[in-house]
Amino acid sequence: MHDAESLIEAMAGQLRELLAARGITEPMLVGIHTGGVWIAERLRQLLGITAPLGQLDVSFYRDDFSRIGVHRRVRPSELPFDVEGRHLVLVDDVLHTGRTVRAALNELFDYGRPASVLLAVLVDRGGRELPIEAHVVGARLTLPLDQEVQLTGPELLHLVIQQTG
Amino acid sequence: MSATHFQLDPQGRLLHFLTIEGLTRRHLTDILDTAESLHGVAERRVKKLPTLHGKTVVNLFFEASTRTRTTFELAAKRLSADVLTLNIATSSAVKGESLLDTLRNIEAMQCDMFVVRHEQSGAAEFIARHVKPHIAVLNAGDGRHAHPTQAMLDVFTIRRHKPDFAHLQVAIVGDILHSRVARSLIHALNILGAGEIRVVAPRTLLPAQVENLGVRVFHCPDDGLRDVDVIVMLRLQKERMEGALLPSEPEFFQRYGLTEERLTLAKPDVLVMHPGPINRGVEIDSRVADGPRSVILEQVTNGIAVRMAIMSITLGNHARPAGEAV
Numbered sequence: 106m107h108d109a110e111s112l113i114e115a116m117a118g119q120l121r122e123l124l125a126a127r128g129i130t131e132p133m134l135v136g137i138h139t140g141g142v143w144i145a146e147r148l149r150q151l152l153g154i155t156a157p158l159g160q161l162d163v164s165f166y167r168d169d170f171s172r173i174g175v176h177r178r179v180r181p182s183e184l185p186f187d188v189e190g191r192h193l194v195l196v197d198d199v200l201h202t203g204r205t206v207r208a209a210l211n212e213l214f215d216y217g218r219p220a221s222v223l224l225a226v227l228v229d230r231g232g233r234e235l236p237i238e239a240h241v242v243g244a245r246l247t248l249p250l251d252q253e254v255q256l257t258g259p260e261l262l263h264l265v266i267q268q269t270g
Numbered sequence: 271m272s273a274t275h276f277q278l279d280p281q282g283r284l285l286h287f288l289t290i291e292g293l294t295r296r297h298l299t300d301i302l303d304t305a306e307s308l309h310g311v312a313e314r315r316v317k318k319l320p321t322l323h324g325k326t327v328v329n330l331f332f333e334a335s336t337r338t339r340t341t342f343e344l345a346a347k348r349l350s351a352d353v354l355t356l357n358i359a360t361s362s363a364v365k366g367e368s369l370l371d372t373l374r375n376i377e378a379m380q381c382d383m384f385v386v387r388h389e390q391s392g393a394a395e396f397i398a399r400h401v402k403p404h405i406a407v408l409n410a411g412d413g414r415h416a417h418p419t420q421a422m423l424d425v426f427t428i429r430r431h432k433p434d435f436a437h438l439q440v441a442i443v444g445d446i447l448h449s450r451v452a453r454s455l456i457h458a459l460n461i462l463g464a465g466e467i468r469v470v471a472p473r474t475l476l477p478a479q480v481e482n483l484g485v486r487v488f489h490c491p492d493d494g495l496r497d498v499d500v501i502v503m504l505r506l507q508k509e510r511m512e513g514a515l516l517p518s519e520p521e522f523f524q525r526y527g528l529t530e531e532r533l534t535l536a537k538p539d540v541l542v543m544h545p546g547p548i549n550r551g552v553e554i555d556s557r558v559a560d561g562p563r564s565v566i567l568e569q570v571t572n573g574i575a576v577r578m579a580i581m582s583i584t585l586g587n588h589a590r591p592a593g594e595a596v
Contacts, residue, residue: 162307164307165307165308165319165320165321165349165582166319166320166321170321170322170582170586170589171589172589173586173589174582174583174585174586174587174589175304175321175582175583175586177300178303179303179304179307180307181306181307181309181310182307182310183310211320214316215314215315215316215318215319216314216315216316217315
């Protein structure tokens with residue numbers, strides 16, 4: 106078990122630099138349920154962003170519906186701002202195949218046409234199956250396929266690496 | 271095997287949606303929670319989700335309907351399915367084609383879901399038992415038996431306003447005898463643990479042993495409506511009436527019609543519901559139907575999200591090989 110807070114602070118530092126370099130003064134954060142929302146909320150505090158947080162549940166956009174059906178604990182997606190023309194920062198806990206990020210991008214564009222989307226993740230564990238890379242990465246891990254990394258929270262955020270199956 | 275169990279797979283997941291009877295509270299809350307996630311889709315720039323992209327939904331309507339048919343159509347379209355609606359009362363049935371022949375022909379067009387409305391009780395179950403195993407069947411109303419998606423949109427509408435079901439008092443008023451809506455709603459409210467369910471109707475419009483469904487019976491609205499949280503008015507099913515089950519329509523309105531005066535018997539924040547289409551001046555006064563306590567049009571809107579939820583859950587369960595963990 107590893108404490109995630111220091112990684113999130115590192116993410117905040119990278120993100121601050123990147124936003125400054127791109128001249129983005131009013132970014133909107135959008136977390137992917139569930140871990141991504143927790144991290145986005147921490148980043149929002151660390152960067153002093155006052156705008157409300159967006160939350161996405163990509164269950165209805167997943168590409169494996171025909172294999173696994175609807176997730177039982179689906180929550181409403183909520184974007185409490187107009188995404189049209191805005192600079193967005195999409196936040197997730199673990200970047201693996203890239204399929205969740207693809208689903209999230211598809212969902213975002215059904216709300217409008219953002220000016221730009223940055224991707225910030227806590228952990229990049231490799232294993233990409235799609236051409237998707239993150240702009241901000243808290244940590245890079247190389248894990249065998251039979252292990253997974255999970256974020257537990259929301260009070261204290263910890264990374265847990267465990268055997269699958 | 272009854273329809274109750276037939277609609278579930280060996281793991282207890284919904285494969286079809288034929289009746290509320292025999293479902294668990296978890297089945298119903300899963301549907302309600304999923305519908306809650308789908309409710310906001312109508313507010314987006316693109317009112318569509320890709321979930322059922324590439325699936326084909328066929329609405330088989332052997333009995334006339336406007337609201338149910340159009341909301342099922344919209345629900346399927348908002349999930350990106352292709353939709354075909356057949357009003358069979360006006361097509362092959364009159365040419366003498368049997369129900370099974372009709373089914374086989376539509377099956378040959380490679381569809382994934384049938385939405386069935388029929389004047390015979392048990393029709394949707396009959397179809398579910400005879401279609402190929404990959405096809406999901408949803409009951410959109412069968413005879414006097416069940417109208418389970420209507421019941422789900424009713425409890426969804428109630429839950430959005432009054433989530434505390436344990437203390438909820440609901441009065442269902444009017445023609446209980448002919449009403450599949452009432453039957454399904456009573457089952458749903460009982461499964462969700464509603465505090466008290468009342469039926470308010472003349473003896474002639476109540477089924478025998480209605481008490482066994484878990485309801486309190488009232489013959490007079492002055493008692494039955496007192497302090498209730500929700501009033502569900504039923505449509506007087508004039509087309510289903512045989513013989514002299516009730517006096518004249520004006521007399522029914524005088525004794526049971528929901529007027530502003532009767533509404534004051536209920537709690538001040540009462541919800542007035544009606545499955546539609548309403549008979550103005552027969553079971554409900556226009557001032558109540560269009561008044562501030564009415565959520566009748568909200569029910570119509572909610573019907574889309576609830577039907578999207580049921581479609582995506584049943585088709586999703588078909589997609590997943592039985593026994594495979596999530």
